[in-house]
Amino acid sequence: MRPIRLPEPPSGFSGLPEIFDAGGVYGAIKRAIIIGNGFAGSENQSIGLVRALGLSRHHSFYRVTRPRGGINEWLHWVPVSLHKKLDYVMKRIIGYQVMVNGQKVMPLFSQTTGLSDVLEADANHIAKMARETFDKDGPLLVVASGRDTISVSSSIKRLAPENVFVVQIQHPRSHLNRFDMVITPRHDYYPLTPHAQEQIPWFLRRWITPREPPGRNVVDSAALRSAASAWHDELAPLPKPLLVVNVGGPTSNCPYGADLAKQLATMLRNILWSCRSIRISFSRRTPEKVSNILVREFSGNQKVYIWDGEDRNPHMGHLAWADAFVITADSVSMLSEACSTGKPVYVIGAERCTWKFADFQKSLQERGVARPFTGKEDISESWSYSPLNDTTEAANCVNMALAKRGWSIHR
Numbered sequence: 001m002r003p004i005r006l007p008e009p010p011s012g013f014s015g016l017p018e019i020f021d022a023g024g025v026y027g028a029i030k031r032a033i034i035i036g037n038g039f040a041g042s043e044n045q046s047i048g049l050v051r052a053l054g055l056s057r058h059h060s061f062y063r064v065t066r067p068r069g070g071i072n073e074w075l076h077w078v079p080v081s082l083h084k085k086l087d088y089v090m091k092r093i094i095g096y097q098v099m100v101n102g103q104k105v106m107p108l109f110s111q112t113t114g115l116s117d118v119l120e121a122d123a124n125h126i127a128k129m130a131r132e133t134f135d136k137d138g139p140l141l142v143v144a145s146g147r148d149t150i151s152v153s154s155s156i157k158r159l160a161p162e163n164v165f166v167v168q169i170q171h172p173r174s175h176l177n178r179f180d181m182v183i184t185p186r187h188d189y190y191p192l193t194p195h196a197q198e199q200i201p202w203f204l205r206r207w208i209t210p211r212e213p214p215g216r217n218v219v220d221s222a223a224l225r226s227a228a229s230a231w232h233d234e235l236a237p238l239p240k241p242l243l244v245v246n247v248g249g250p251t252s253n254c255p256y257g258a259d260l261a262k263q264l265a266t267m268l269r270n271i272l273w274s275c276r277s278i279r280i281s282f283s284r285r286t287p288e289k290v291s292n293i294l295v296r297e298f299s300g301n302q303k304v305y306i307w308d309g310e311d312r313n314p315h316m317g318h319l320a321w322a323d324a325f326v327i328t329a330d331s332v333s334m335l336s337e338a339c340s341t342g343k344p345v346y347v348i349g350a351e352r353c354t355w356k357f358a359d360f361q362k363s364l365q366e367r368g369v370a371r372p373f374t375g376k377e378d379i380s381e382s383w384s385y386s387p388l389n390d391t392t393e394a395a396n397c398v399n400m401a402l403a404k405r406g407w408s409i410h411r
Contacts, residue, residue, distance in 0.1 A: 028138045028410035029165065029402065032059040035121045035153055037146035038066075040283075040315070041333025045169050046143045049183075052395035054411035055141065062121035064148045080148045121152045127159035134163045139407055145169035154178035165407065167398060181401055183394050224320045224341065231317030239276035241323035241379050246315075246338070247294070248331035249285025254353040260328070261293040264348055267375030268326070272303065274379040279318060281307045283331070324379050329353050329361055339369045342387040346373035 032055040036043035050059050066080055067087040130140040142164050144153035150172045157166040157178055164180075171184040235242070245268065250256045268278065280298065282291045298304040307314055319337055324344040327334050329352065338345045347370050350361040364370035369385045402408055 027407045029141050029407055030058060030138055030410045032141040032143060033126060034059055034061050035142065035144035035149045036061065036063045037148040038063055039146060041331065042146040044333065046145045048391045049143055049394055052391045053398060053409050061118060063118045064121045064152055066148065123152045123155035123159060127156045130160040130163040140164045142166045165402060181398060227316035228320035231321060235317050235321035241275055242277040242321060243275045243379050244318040244322035244325050245278060245280040246325065246327045246334045247286050247290065248283045248328045248334060249287060251330050253355045253357045254330040254349065256349050256352055258289045258293060260349050261290040265294055265297040267373060270375040271377050271379055275303065278304045280304065281315065326373050332360055335364065335370065336388060339364065339388045342384055344383050345370040346377065348373040
């Protein structure tokens with residue numbers, strides 16, 4: 001994996017005595033901040049990298065959150081700062097609810113996120129903290145992932161350039177010198193392929209940065225070992241083989257609905273004989289019309305457990321204890337994580353994907369880490385491959401970049 005190594009920013013450390021070199025008073029990174037966007041797939045990449053760097057017990061978590069509900073669902077393409085301003089203005093003008101025939105209907109705007117227990121990421125606050133605590137605690141590592149976090153992480157770098165090392169996961173598309181390092185999933189570079197270029201209007205091509213893609217960042221083995229222990233009592237006793245079914249939700253580049261759910265239900269019935277346990281999980285993006293079909297079909301089957309979203313999320317436990325996976329093609333993160341286990345991964349709906357998501361599906365199959373789900377499989381017959389696991393390599397790249405700056409991770 002080859003992350004994008006960016007030019008060194010000006011720093012005032014070049015003339016310091018050797019006592020302050022890597023491992024010295026000012027060169028030891030003992031803490032990290034993770035900036036998330038509310039999506040587990042993106043946040044898990046940052047968490048995995050921090051864990052691989054040995055700072056899992058010394059990090060703070062912040063989020064960049066968007067207004068949600070009502071018309072906000074149509075504004076996800078707007079920069080998050082502008083989105084919040086629009087939401088505020090429209091609330092002032094229209095109010096929270098609209099009256100139709102004297103009755104209240106769905107609010108046009110709502111900021112309910114369900115994530116209030118996590119602090120909102122404030123670039124000014126984090127940068128100020130990094131500057132004021134630098135002499136005592138050393139540099140601050142900042143790891144962010146996802147489009148909505150770009151403005152915050154880059155602002156932290158701008159406000160405290162000599163006190164932070166900022167790693168941005170997922171391609172920011174432009175102005176890469178705003179970060180110390182950019183780690184990008186390979187599928188982010190699909191727009192550079194000849195096939196994709198034919199689909200991109202010429203006036204948009206300048207927004208695509210022509211860089212050679214580094215590898216993909218997925219869940220790491222240390223996380224799986226921890227999950228195996230945490231979920232041992234619940235999942236270890238289950239009859240084997242255990243098949244885990246992860247259902248995401250339709251996207252503009254991977255559309256589906258009740259038809260795919262019915263197809264999945266039929267296929268699962270066909271392979272039920274070869275499984276002794278099946279566990280089905282839905283994401284928050286899963287439409288009710290999709291989940292309801294599977295719940296109706298399998299809720300009475302003693303072999304099948306369906307996570308209702310109420311208890312703790314079993315995702316990591318499933319990764320650790322499953323013998324095989326069936327995953328809808330819409331979620332790059334769920335597929336990447338499953339393919340990091342070295343266990344059989346079957347994909348349903350890949351033929352519906354377009355754009356870079358179709359290229360991602362093709363790459364998984366060409367590398368032999370995933371196969372199309374046909375409903376004719378014998379789950380008891382296992383197959384293996386070299387797991388996708390670049391988190392450790394990404395951590396090594398971060399360590400090398402820090403060393404060039406005279407800094408190092410202090411565990």
